[in-house]
Amino acid sequence: MTSSKNYKVTVYVTYKESVLDPQGQAVKGAISRMGYEGIDSVRIGKYFEIMAHPSDGTTLEETIDAICDKLLANPNMETYRYEIAEAQA
Amino acid sequence: MSPRFAVIVFPGSNCDKDLLWGIKNIAGMNAEFVRHDATDLSGFDAVLIPGGFSYGDYLRCGAIARFSPVMNEVRRFADEGKPVFGTCNGFQILCEAGLLPGALLRNTSLRFVCETAQIEVANNATRFTSKYDPDQLLRLPVAHAEGRYTVTAEELEQLKANNQIAFRYAKGHNPNGSVDDIAGVTNKAGNVLGMMPHPERAVETLLGSDDGLPFFASLIDSLAA
Secondary structure, three states, X not given: XXXXXXXXEEEEEEEOOOOOOHHHHHHHHXXXXXXXXXXXXXXXXXXXXXXXXXXXXXXXXXXXXXXXXHHHOOOXXXXXXXXEEEOOO | OOOEEEEEEOOOEOOHHHHHHHHHHHOOXXXXXXEOOOOOOOOOOEEEEOOEOHHHHOOOOOOOHHHOHHXXXXXXXXXXXXXXXXXXXXXXXXXXXXXXXXXXXXXXXXXXXXXXXXXXXXXXXXXXXXXXXXXXEEEEEEEEOOXXXXXXXXXXXXXXXXXXXXXXXXXXXXXXXXHHHEEEEEOOOOOEEEEOOOHHHOOEHHHOEOOOHHHHHHHHHHHHO
């Protein structure tokens, strides 16, 4: 990536499968009470929108990985994935 | 001269005065507040991290506090083998900082619990619990919404093998869904302890319980040794 471009990074942080999500269960309970059928489970995660550009010497991926590992996700209980797209001018 | 205790104050800490009261006015130690932006802990013998809602609990409880300037010093302090204690939000901060294993998640009930909990001393061979009897039952206040201690199955086995579980909720009295009823753990070296219950709120019988006094007495004793 060249540093002249700006990017929109969308980060999704979710609980690991092994981690209980009582808030998601409560939402699923509400959906069931609404009468909708066929909903098997609900898990709640976090979504981040980050506007960024690569800085000298590091790729945007390296920077986003580091930010996710250290701050946005707690690796003890969460995983993350992200998408990088060129921002509209 | 008696040992010097640092009580760390973050934006949003709200049990800092209780902690200072307990260690200074009740236990009679030298103690003072140290701000989140401090960069020097020299001269202190122990660090106490209070409860509260540091940085509004934004993102995750303790996640932002972890990056406060003072935490670099707390990490160095802990690496030197000196005692660090965190209660409630302090426990959450120590987990987020990686100074203790595991994480604290939303209570299974989804409710904020505020009650006097039945706590069992799971290990009285730590520098924080030596004045308790083995398996002694304590009445200590808890007040939190994110206190469900979570570790992987492998980490739990390691905690047990290394005797790192210091406190458990008494059988049938787990207020938050913590794995294995865990209420407090130490690091492997035993100089860092975090717990959800508040021993500093149980230092005067007038206020319901003084079961927290031996906790501070143990810590003070370990500094004199």
